[in-house]
Amino acid sequence: MIPHILLQTLIVPVIASVIIFLTRSKIGEKAGWIAGITHLYTTVLLCIAGIRVYGGETIYEEYPIGAVVNFNLLADGLSIPVALIMNLICLALAFYSIHYVDHRIEAIYGEVDKKTWLMYYTRFFFLFNFFSVGFMGVSFATNLLAMYLFMELLTVIPLYFIMATFGYSDFIERYKVALMCLFWGVAEATFFLIGIIWGYTQIGSFEISELHNLAGNPLTLWIASFILLGLAIKLAMVPFQVWMPWVHAEHPTCIAGLLAVYANIAAYVIVRVLVLPLHDDLKVFCIPVMVFAAITMIYGALLALAQTDVKRLCACSTISQISYSVFGIGAFTVLGVEGGIFYFLSHILGKAIFFSTGGILVYVTGIRDMRKMGGLWSKMPITATLWISASLILSGIPPFSGFVGKWVLFTGAFQFGMENPIVLPIVILAVMSTILTLVYTFLRGLQIFFGPLKPALANNDKIRDPPLTMTIPLLILAVVSFILGVYPEPILELLHSVIGIL
Amino acid sequence: MTVVVESIRPVLAVSCPAICALLILLFYHPKLSTRVNLRESCTIIASVIQFLIVLSMAPIILEGQELRCHLLTICPGIVLSYKVDAFGLLFAFTSSCLWILVSLYSIGYMRALKEHAQTRYFFMFALAIFAAVSMAMSENLVTFYIFYETLTASTYWLVAHHEDKEALFAGRKYLTYLLTSGWFLFTATVLTYVLTGTTDFVPNGILSLDSAAPWVLMILFALFMLGLMKAAWIPFHSWLPTAMVAPTPVSALLHAVAVVKAGVFGFVRVVCYIYGIELMSGLGLGLILASIASFTMIVGSFLAIGQDNLKRRLAYSTISQLSYIIFGVALLSHFGAIGSMIHIPFHGFMKITLFLCAGALIVIAGKTEVSQMAGIGRRGQMPITMLAFTIGAIGMCGAPPVCGFISKWYLCLGTLEAGMPIFLGVILISSLLDVVYFFPIIRTAFFEKPLEMNGGEREEKVRSKETEQPLYLFMVIPLAITAIFSVIFCFFPHTFHILDLAEMAVSNIFGGV
DSSP, X not given: OOTTHHHHHHHHHHHHHHHHHHTHHHHTTHHHHHHHHHHHHHHHHHHHHHHHHHTTOOEEEOOBOSSSOBOOEEEOTTHHHHHHHHHHHHHHHHHHHHHHHHHHHHHHHOSOOHHHHHHHHHHHHHHHHHHHHHHHHHHHBOBHHHHHHHHHHHIIIXXXXXXXXXXXXXXXXXXXXXXXXXXXXXHHHHHHHHHHHHHHHHHSOOBGGGGXXXXXXXTHHHHHHHHHHHHHHHTTOTTSOTHHHHHHHHSOHHHHHHHHHHHHHHHHHIIIIIIHHHTTGGGGXXXXXXXXXXXXXXXXXXXXXXXXXHHHHHHHHHHHHHHHHHHHHHTOSHHXXXXXXXXXXXXXXXXXXXXXXXXXXXXXXXXXXXXXXXXXXXXXXXXXXXXXXXXXXXXTOTTSHHHHHHHHHHHHHHHHHHHOGGGHHHHHHHHHHHHHHHHHHHHHHHHHHSSSOOHHHHTOTXXXXXXXXXXXXHHHHHHHHHHHHHOOHHHHHHHHHHHTTO | OOEEEEOSHHHHHHHHHHHHHHHHHHTOOSSOSHHHHHHHHHHHHHHHHHHHHHHHHHHHHHTTEXXXXXXXXXXXXXXXXEEEOHHHHHHHHHHHHHHHHHHHHHHHHHHHHTOSOHHHHHHHHHHHHHHHHHHHHBSBHHHHHHHHHHHHHHHHHHXXXXXXHHHHHHHXXXXXXXXXXXXXXXXXHHHHHXXXXXXXXXXXXXXXXXXXXXXXXXXXXXXXXXXXXXGOOTTSOTHHHHGGGSOHHHHHIIIIISHHHHHHHHHHIIIIIIIOHHHHHHHTHHHHHHHHHHHHHHHHHHHHHTOOBHXXXXXXXXXXXXXXXXXXXXXXXXXXXXXXXXXXXXXXXXXXXXXHHHHHIIIIIOOOBGGGOTTTTSTTSOHHHHHHHHHHHHHHTTOTTSTXXXXXXXXXXXXXXXXXXXXXXXXXXXXXHHHHHHHHHHHHHHHSOOTTXXXXXXXXXXXXXXXXXXXXXXXXXXXXXXXXXXXXXXXXXXXXXXXXXXXXXXXXXXXXX
């Protein structure tokens, strides 16, 4: 038996961060490996916890701090799969970053002396670990204030500082965009905070398990709309999607995959905070949420079609993909919500690969404009394979996990549509965005990897597949997605054990 | 009633092209030319084995058994499994039988034209056959959908084979149409699953008036129709003539074996096995479908008249002929359904003959347009090819002694049985139009004088062009075989159990009514 198994997943990365910070001038390049191994350890822990939960156990750990605030952690069938997949992505991207950050520092700060280089290099990994802390915190927290704190932690420490230090474009632009991201993040969190404090005045508790007491309260709808508004900003739903392309485009690509997680985790929060405790009261939100989600799905996909910048393509694709989960969750049927969460997992896996492959392209060729690429298949076969598998995951084509997610999600949505015929056309329209996904991923894939090799690229010897530490983690993610696509039963069963009560 | 038996035969049949595809990749070597022969023999052997396996299933099916092989249950609803019934076997037979001939033909065609990327070509070809046979044997809509998309993906590479501007454009158009249709099919599949809790093909249909309001069923049917754009019904047909830029064996594959047949196969499956005859007539969908099919039959033929390019003319002819199959099931009558089912293999054999002839004309004589073909069928030119072409053309018009006559006969019986003699007129007009666009080709080939006659040189040459090179025999023999079979099927429609299987499938469908 491992003591404090959930707490460890939160604390160990922090400890690793502190170690990296304190020994930064000595460990140097090993910082990346330390971060990677830390995540490997926490992933193993989560696997063990996952097996226990799958056996029917619910892991609950109490860490009270004050009267209303506590850091109690709960791992049930809903939080464990989400946490596990998110941690897996952190793990993969930690290894991916080892080479990438080196390249970023060189790109931004030019040739620097050893000391400055070490400072920047270790700073990245020092900050990076807070991602998984935040993600684990949000998924395991049982207290709304704790959840809020973890969400803020995600916005402030890793997101803002990493972007400000390692982002693209020049100094001023970078800080501007980082600041904008921070503002949006804070705005979102503020709405969320207003909602939960208002809820506190009604039921006198910040515990998620107490939220069901709000049922039947006349103010519930208002409270829920504040929380929903906050989360909609985080989910980059129309009309709050503005920040996403900027932030994604400016971010160093090695953590851009985590940005998709950062945004999409709000879908999990919706299920945890609103759908499960208050599903009977919130039925009125179903149709508006589905309509907005469908609009976002299609709008995001159309935006993605119009992009020529490889990173912005990924960003717009994220806007579209996130709304799949929201769409399923909006249906409020068991399958819809399960499909929404499953699609969330599938999306973050696919997006981590997609983004990082884009990052590889930028890393290797140094250009971001996809029109200037072409015929790279012959030079970078592994990268092309990664791009194609990511495209398959995102557009929901068997045998990858996207297909299962899509199937379950739309089954749920159609079930809802059978009860409310007015929704039926919306659902049919929403399925359309899947074909748009196929178009923008594969069309761009063709443009980048096939056709004649551009002369400027052909004569460049540096253009080849990147080091294995960049490709192997991504290949592993693709394999995970494949396993989920062929054998999704454990995850679906885990989700069903919690969501089945609807 | 039929008995379902667990059996591994469906998987064996499907795995032949799959293994063949893998072997083709393994044998790939950019320089070693002996590998090329290995690759080709691999294709031929796999196709023969597959054909034998498929054929061996026929007696079992005719005894009243159905062979089922469950592969994988991914999650509730997504069940991958194969089940061979009489109708599925008919399509599987068509695909696997013609694959042998088209493979032989491909060898001659691709080598004679010295095409590039032949390994990719044979690989994708095997993959397409794998998808087509899998569709034929799929037990439910989900499996059907998955292989529908596989087929689209694999045939894209064949359509865009030349990689020039025209081919890439055709490929893009092809994908645009067929991926969109895949989206509709997916939507329809999910909706069917939500309505009934299953997506299995059951002879009397799984939907009923109890499962949803009539307008939902109507919408669902519209989704299915849009989802089966592979059947190239007008106005969603224009991908098909554009895709004619592909190498000719591919066009033959698209038009006779895999792609479009998969579309009409889907139509029959949806009408008879998802909706069921009763529900179709209850909703009045049969009449709507029959009208659309008649429209396609006649307009397709009219469009064919105006084409000078032989392959494009054949493409429009296909559009028109495929609608016979849709039309047959839409009549919702016993004979109509038999007619449409046997038209799948029969049309396959006749149309492939025509396409193989068109390909032979391109390779041997270098002629693509109808207007260039004056005297091409004369002695010293290409008499065997044009003779086969004539047989195919007669069959298309539905005249004896070619097998098109049999299916058309059943279709006419079907219209009378359904009590809609007006559609008899449609069939007759359409056949007449077939005559209008096919017979001028035959007349030009046999009765007009060759344009570039230069003195007596050509007259002395007794040996026909077709036998000039041994490579050409790879092309001429397959097309002769398909032509001969087209005639045999007319006199003995029970060859390979075709008619028996169709009768059996139809009696299962109508058994419960």
